[in-house]
Every structure is written in structure tokens, then in C-alpha cells.
Amino acid sequence: MSKLLNGLIARFDSPGAAMHAAEAVRDAGYTKWDVVTPFPIHGMDAAMGLKRSFVPRFTLLGGMTGFTIGMSMIWFMNAYDYPLVVGGKPLFSPMFAFPVSYELTILLAAFGTIFGMFFLNRLPMHYHPVLKYDQVHRGTDDAFFIVIEARDPKFSRDGARKLLESVGGTDINELED
């Protein structure tokens, strides 16, 4: 059974080289491609032409949910379901409900942020073709890789290889699906 081609991977040895190469790949019009780096590189998002992350929307959603749950839970418990008079104070006031609602806002916003990030990144994913490449362990250590995927509409085996070579990529290999 012949293995399917997933894409081409090329190695770069410095963050600067990887970033210049990324700019070239972006300008060549590729869309299904990625850079593998051991740490986030300042400016790489612009070099890849990535938009601002969507994670904050999940945070906002989580935070609003938390605050609403907090306020309505406390009103339901102490003023509606079992009205509790303490020291002749009103059955419900946003003041005494605030600390708990505030903590719930932060708790659910944090959950929203983290699970939103996992969702957007499609994690956990243990079977990605990049992980099968025998040199990729250097991508979490000290090397930088650019992957151009075969499903990119502009992809051709020779064209992508030429592009990666022209921007200084070394050790260009084919990834198997």
C-alpha cells in the first residue's frame, strides 16, 4: 500500500530565517501551511498572515455566563427558594451577591479561555502527520520547520520544494499521511 503524501517539511536554524521564509510562503499565496517552533516568535503571526486569535470571544462568553449564574443562583437560593432573613437585611441585594458572582465570572471565563483555546487548536490530537516525522523532536527543542500541506490548492511537489529551497530551507522531506 503506497503511503499518501501529506506535505513537505523544511528545516530552518534560526527564528529570523524561519520568519523570512514564512513571509515568502505567505506571499506565494499558500493557505494550508504551518510553522513549527519551540517557542512563540514575536512577529510570526504577521509573517504568516494570521488574523487575531478568536480566543477572547470564548473568554467573554464564559465570563458573562459565570456572572449571570452567580447572581441568579444567589437570588434563587437566598431570596426565592428559601427566603433567608439575616439581620433584617434585604432578601437580595447585588452587593452581598457580588463577591461570589465575581469569582464565578473569573472561573467560567478561565474555563472558556482554556477550552476555547483547545477547541480552536483541535487539541488533544495525537495523530497529526507532523508528529510522525522522525526529526520533528527538534521542533520542540531548537529547530524551526515550515510545513506546506498537500491539500493546499497551490501545492505541487516540485513547486513547493523549489520555494522552500529558495528561502533557505534545509533537509526538505516529504510527510506521510
Next chain:
Amino acid sequence: MDRVESHTAGAHGAAHHAGPAVLREVNPAILPRPTLVENDRSFNWITEKICGIIEEETPRWWWISFAVACFVASFTLVGLVYLVTTGTGVWGLANPVNWGWAIVNFVFWIGIGHAGTLISAILCLLRQKWRTSINRAAEAMTIFAVICAGIFPLFHTGRVWYAVWPGFLIPFPNSNYIWPNFRSPLEWDVFAVSTYGTVSVLFWYVGLIPDFATVRDRAKTRLRKIMYGIVAMGWRGSNRHWSNYEMAYLLLAGLSTPLVLSVHTIVSFDFAVSLIPGWHTTIFPPYFVAGAIFSGFGMVLTLMLPLRSIYRLEDLITQYHIDCMCKIILATGTMVGYAYAMEFFIAWYGANPYEGFAFINRAFGHYAWAYWIMISCNVITPQFFWFKSIRENTTLVWVLSIFVNVGMWFERFVITVTSLARDFLPSSWGYYSPTVVDIFTYFGTFGVFCFFFLLFIRFVPLMAMAEIKAVTPQADPHHGHSATHH
């Protein structure tokens, strides 16, 4: 950055066309920044160094410390079993001091945790990059300190299982239709501390994912590959992932910052919302937060300085890092000292006889010994950090950091016990002393803390490798040819 500067320079130049050309020249002053990783270490060196700690054979000192920690932790276990089987009376809580070491230890441990969140969240938002070498261990410290803190309020209820079921603390529907009273600061504590614990764990774990991936990729044995593989979640260093990850990390830092301030503020409400003289003051929230950060940094130094010398981490935890932490201790310690003075001043200026008596009694009454230990450790100790020669003497810094921890424990003791032991009616005055069970349970929590911390050292990368690599000079994509840009 470059583009922004040249753009403003252009606009500025256009507005003052008539002026001499020299006015249009922009020559931004470059502030000299201390290097965060010394001796020009490479990316690979950082990986080898930090992964090496968890990949090497378990050192003998670790086994010895682990055995000692387990032994000490057993004191807490025995103490708690005895408490649950016998009753809360074994903790020496009686009228008028119904809250002794239980709340003292709770506030103490919660405070210890705060430096971890401060380092990881507030310093992250303030772009203080020196945080990267110490944030991982400090966050671990936070989590373990919160575990130790949680023991005390939970067990002071006696039958701890009632906290969860039938919902006297955590609101669950139960057969008596009783809900928790949300007007009580103790109930706020439940939410504040559990949220703090949860968010600290999440923050810590998110920071760990890329480093777990590094460990997974280097793993030699199948077991390590599988275990680290599971926790790394298939992280592969994709920049599309980093983009979301960095945004998430920044947001978590933004969420943790008000969280850490609110947690200790709410802890201080346990006192400040009451009417007891010496507690009923508005200075409590900021003063407790400053104290928490003060004691937390004390504990960070107490833990990190021995680790630095055992694992030869001087290139990563540099003198600059120690300086920064000492200066934070100096600043927060001075704030705490200011708060002590201000409490006295307001007690006099407020002209409330009970309040005035509470403070004079603190300083000169039966607990004066505790008060003066507190003053010497918390107000005098940090002042040594004004001197560079002292900040550079690692042994001395370590000793002083322990004094900070001792002092902050006494601060909570003084606040809690002196106010309760001498309240409004002389007929109900008393003198509180802890029981043996109190002492053993508290002593044991240091074992609990060390038990977790030693496991952390052994199995988790001690420092945030990815973040440290990102603050090295060679991580800057313009490194090496920055001259062309300026």
C-alpha cells in the same frame, strides 16, 4: 515597532518643516537591560539543562527529603484523623478565642501562594520578562500552598463531608432545603479559594503543555512517552497553535490578576466584615494583599535558592532575578509596615476606646511577644534589602526570606488571637494557647507541601523552557542584523 517609530518621526517632521533637520531625527535611547540568561546559552542547552533534571537518575538527596516529607506529612494525617474521630475541641478552640490556629494557618498558607500568581500573572501583564525562570516553580508552590490552606477551614467544621454533602458550603440541593448563606464572608471564601485553586491549576497546566511536549519528544522509555504524551495533548509547536495559546495565556494572566487580589481581599473580609475591635477596618484588604505577596516572595526565595544551587541553575536564575525578588519583598514589607503604623494611627484618631485598647493591648499586652516578633520580622527584616551587598549574599537572602515567613505567620496570629482574647467585655477575656494537635497538624502541612513539591521537581520541568528560550537574545527574529533597522 520599527514601523511605528519611523511613521511618527515622519508625521512629526512634516509638522515642523521649517525647523532644523536635527529636530526630526529620532534617536530612541536604548535602556540597558540585564541579560536574563547568562553565558550566551543556546536553545539546546536550555532544553538539556531543564529536561536533564527530570531525566537523570533520582538523586539520593531527593529520596531522603521525600522520606522526611512523608514522615512530617503523617503528622497532619494523624492530627486530622484524631480531630474527625474526637471533635473540634481537640484544636484548643474555646471561648473567647473560637478561631485560633485554624484561621491563622489558613491565611498564612493562602498568602504563601500569592507570589506564584503574582509572578505568573501580574508580572506577565507588566511584561517583566524576568518572571520566566521562576514562574513555573512559583505556580507549583501556589497550588500546593492552596491545598495546605484548604485543610484548615475544611476541618474546622468537624464533619468535613458535610461541606460538600448535604451542601453546607458548596450549594447542593438537600433534603432540608437549606442553602448556604451568601451574606457570609466565609461562604465567599469557599468560592474565592476554590476558584483560585482551580484557575491556578489551569494556568499552570496551560504553561506546561509545550514543555511536556519537549519531554515527550525526548523520552526514551515507552512509559514516559505515553505519560508525557497524554499530558502534552499532541502539542507540536505549530504557530497557528501558538497564536491562540499566547492569546489564551495573556487572557488567563488578565483573569488571574484581579483574582489574586480578590482572593486575599475576601480572606480579609472574614475579619473586616465583623465588628470585633482590631478587625473592623477598611485597610484590611490592601494590607492583606501586600502581606500575602510579601510572604509569598519570601517562600519563593526560600525554595528557589536551594534549588538553584543544587541544580547549578545560576545561568537561568541570575543575580538579577534575586535582586528583583528582594526588591519586591522590600516594597511589600514596607507597605506592611506602613499598614501597622496606620492601624495604630486610625485607632487613636478614630477615638473608639475599644479599638484603641485593642492596639495598645497588641503591643504591650499578654501577646506582646508575638507582636514584637511580627514587627522585627516583617518591618525590620526587609529593610536589609536596601543594600546591594546583602542582596548579593545568597545565604543571607535565604535566611532573611525565612524570617519573612515566620513574621507573616505571627502577623496572622496577632490579628486573630489578640482581638478575640480581649474583646468588649473584660468578664469574657481569656488567654489562648494551641494544643499539641494544633501544633502537629500545622507542622505536618509543611510535610504535605514538601511532599508535593518534591514530586513536582522530579516529574515536571522545573522551569518554563519555551518561555526562557523566547527571552534569549537569539530568539528575536531580528537578532544579528538589528543595526539595519535603526
